[in-house]
Amino acid sequence: MADLMISSQNLTRKFGDFTAVDHISFDVKKGEVFGFLGANGAGKTTAMRMLTGLLKPTEGEATVAGFDVYDEAEEIKRRIGYMSQKFSLYEDLTVKENIRLYGGIYGLSDKLIREKTEQLLDMLEMQDLKNKKIGSLPLGWKQKLAFSVALIHDPGIVFLDEPTGGVDPITRRQFWEQIYKVAEEGTTVFVTTHYMDEAEYCDRVTIMVDGRIDALGSPEELKLEYDANNIEDVFVKLARGAERSDQ
Numbered sequence: 001m002a003d004l005m006i007s008s009q010n011l012t013r014k015f016g017d018f019t020a021v022d023h024i025s026f027d028v029k030k031g032e033v034f035g036f037l038g039a040n041g042a043g044k045t046t047a048m049r050m051l052t053g054l055l056k057p058t059e060g061e062a063t064v065a066g067f068d069v070y071d072e073a074e075e076i077k078r079r080i081g082y083m084s085q086k087f088s089l090y091e092d093l094t095v096k097e098n099i100r101l102y103g104g105i106y107g108l109s110d111k112l113i114r115e116k117t118e119q120l121l122d123m124l125e126m127q128d129l130k131n132k133k134i135g136s137l138p139l140g141w142k143q144k145l146a147f148s149v150a151l152i153h154d155p156g157i158v159f160l161d162e163p164t165g166g167v168d169p170i171t172r173r174q175f176w177e178q179i180y181k182v183a184e185e186g187t188t189v190f191v192t193t194h195y196m197d198e199a200e201y202c203d204r205v206t207i208m209v210d211g212r213i214d215a216l217g218s219p220e221e222l223k224l225e226y227d228a229n230n231i232e233d234v235f236v237k238l239a240r241g242a243e244r245s246d247q
């Protein structure tokens, strides 16, 4: 049980009469790269918001890093990293200022922030860019930096909401190398994506359709189960029966 970073049983969220997330159940182990797939509107962001302590579930149970999503949301927030396309770095601040800002938000001491800043700039080979405003950097660099900043407080688990949107396949591949590296070091990675090739890089994936988890397993298991050549085929077979209009 100590190795379980997420445990969800029948987690559900309704908005009025509409069920955005419908009784989803799954576990995620420490160090696992867990992919969350689904068409637009399937319920991925709502599920992620419940697991990160930002939104109360309507029913069901879930723990993240051993803490309960209903009563211990603040504990959860302190122990997770979070990166989304929408909430990211401050464009008007420099690379170094962004790192310092997030270090402060996550409660690191000034000394640790200085050390982490140097480590991070070296690791990302961004020393020459440290005084450049974020707004002037290519999207791929911003994503790599946002990912590293989400890990600055060494959380046990990081949630990534469509982290690689809008960049080319080579830049996406480099981003995934960063993901593997932190997973090897023991950090759990929960990632939503709609890039089907990225699903193949995950240890296990779930596919959400109309708020439900319709498939869950390793990419190999799912391809066998659905008699498909790749995850995209699995996804198409499942999504064909979907009802939500915005996909």
Ligand SMILES: Nc1ncnc2c1ncn2[C@@H]1O[C@H](COP(=O)(O)OP(=O)(O)OP(=O)(O)O)[C@@H](O)[C@H]1O
Pocket (backbone or CB within 6 Å): 015, 018, 020, 038, 039, 040, 041, 042, 043, 044, 045, 046, 047, 244
């Ligand atoms: N606050 C809200 N009030 C009412 N309906 C909502 C709310 N948030 C989400 N929904 C609805 O719940 C459904 C699931 O939305 P959600 O954003 O979780 O999907 P998603 O899979 O993350 O899609 P996307 O990739 O487009 O973000 C959608 O039909 C959406 O319109």
